[in-house]
Amino acid sequence: MNIKRSIRIAIENRKKDGVPVVENVPIRLQVFFGGKRIDFTTGYRIDAAKWDSAKQRVKNNVTNKQKQSALQINTDIARYEAYINEIFQDFEGKGTEPTPEQVKEAFAEKLNPTPQKKQKSQATRGKAKKSDLFVVFDEFVKECGVQNDWTESTYEKFAAVKNHLTAFKKGLTFEFFDQYGLNEYVSYLRDTRGMRNSTIGKQMGFLKWFLKWSFKKGHTKNNAYDMFKPKLKSTPKKVIYLTxxxxxxxxxxxxxxxxxxxxxxxxxxxxxxxxxxxxxxxxxxxxxxxxxxxxxxxxxxxxxxxxxxxxxxxxxxxxxxxxxxxxxxxxxxxxxxxxxxxxxxxxxxxxxxxxxxxxxxxxxxxxxxxxxxxxxxxxxxxxxxxxxxxxxxxxxxxxxxxxxxxxxxxxxxxxxxxxxxxxxxxxxxxxxxx
Incomplete structure (x- = not known):
């Protein structure tokens, strides 16, 4: 079963005394399916001048009145969209179309899991093998470098990967890199590091290589990387030559x-x-x-x-x-x-x-x-x-x-x-x- 749906992220169209409100405007998430519409609040506000309606995202390198960054807001928006799609996929698997109330309840559960689910999740994480990600990264470089006879430039590329990961987040773990964490890292490479999509694609390829190796070695049980395929628009690299x-x-x-x-x-x-x-x-x-x-x-x-x-x-x-x-x-x-x-x-x-x-x-x-x-x-x-x-x-x-x-x-x-x-x-x- 395939439930046709669309998700729209937009700032509220408000007016005060007949004049459009353009400062500190709430960002809303709307879901359309089966002739129905559901409105969700994202909990974020932004000035209209800082909102990109075409991309349905906050413009890069700006903050709102609450000093929340574009990276933080856009990462959560992407997470909310993923939640919505997961909810509909669950209902598709059951062969039924949800009511708006069921979607709202499921979304609220995603945002704030019940105590029983929290405890189950924490117990599962406690049983998982804990490995220091950066210690394992060094092992990966050492082993693969010897096995594949890496050149000096390849070692330099993976040194750069490690530097990006170190700068990205303190206390980084394997468990962090579920689909939301991977999306957050893509946003970081684009918005904070200023990378082109083609460069981000290469960086994610290097990271997925490391995560796949770590999974096979038993350092992590998280294999979310396997299904993670971000859409990164790119063009073929220009061939520079002399006629x-x-x-x-x-x-x-x-x-x-x-x-x-x-x-x-x-x-x-x-x-x-x-x-x-x-x-x-x-x-x-x-x-x-x-x-x-x-x-x-x-x-x-x-x-x-x-x-x-x-x-x-x-x-x-x-x-x-x-x-x-x-x-x-x-x-x-x-x-x-x-x-x-x-x-x-x-x-x-x-x-x-x-x-x-x-x-x-x-x-x-x-x-x-x-x-x-x-x-x-x-x-x-x-x-x-x-x-x-x-x-x-x-x-x-x-x-x-x-x-x-x-x-x-x-x-x-x-x-x-x-x-x-x-x-x-x-x-x-x-x-x-x-």
Missing amino acids: WEELEQLRDYEIPPTKQYLERVRDVFLFLCFTGLRYSDVFNLRRSDVKENHIEITTVKTADSLIIELNNHSRAILDKYKDVAFEHYKVLPVITNQKMNDYLKELAELAGIDEPVRETYYKGNERIDVVSPKYALLGTHAGRRTFICNALSLDISPQVVMKWTGHSDYKAMKPYIDIADKVKANAMDKFNKL
Whole structure:
């Protein structure tokens, strides 16, 4: 049985002496089903200017007259909505439609359980195995790090996860992370930490990995994470790369005498653009890896063994530095990734790589569009993307490109294939101008 229903959260439409009241207005929850309407009070008030009627939530980073934060109010609103849906799901399971009075009684019970239910709940919690969440987290990182051979960057990601959890709430426990606690954490990441939805999705993925491991190890009996799937609007990540014309523009740019340090940066970046290697693999490239017509490497990130043929462009860069002795028998003058990213932006700006690029992302339901010049978005990984996009645009088959790059999943190549198809379609359109 499926009971059709809708839930509406709104501030009261009040008037005083014929004038709308806009300050300290009560927030109401309304439920509509079967031609009936039930009104609930949330216990919160807010100024009309601080209420987002489209999102049916308090606007981010504000407080009401009682100094209650948007995070606190919105978290409770989400909890109340979850209560309502649980109540209807219970009646659906019984095959009956509730009366408004039954819904009100069930909701009141959710908010304030009877003493018998409280005692039962406390007894159940008392029997559960208690583990210090952060002690277990350290065990998780240690065990999974060794088993999965984590890279330094993966350890850093989980250190950040721990920092977020520590800052989120004191005395955090496994029991806290039921669906309401998980929703509260999502709200915290969005409203307090200011994260985009895509970043929140990654953070929740890391947290669920930890909670799943803890459940399997018997540290907790709470597996609410398994059914928790928050709706986080997101858009595909923008693929930042250089077209063939931009690549030539960058290569042919005459670097000023006062900025000759940019020449080596350009050479290393061009090598990435003509081989498809990651920065980490070029950083570790040794003379013993370079053969007559190809290079042989075992990638740092995935431990794939790759053979990548040299073309005239990549070979010319290797020849330029073949007589230069670098530390540890390195092939190219590769500096730190951070410095190279900074210098690359500087170089691209000087070379006029300034096409406007629009990036779209979401924070909650808020769509945010940011337009930046392409040079401001360039990093070392753009070299690998440039290689893939241009190779596909030259009609080199995806299967061949995947052998060079080490991609094993065709799905990972799809964004690049879509770009190549657009490039070829635009190229064909040039005939229409003849």
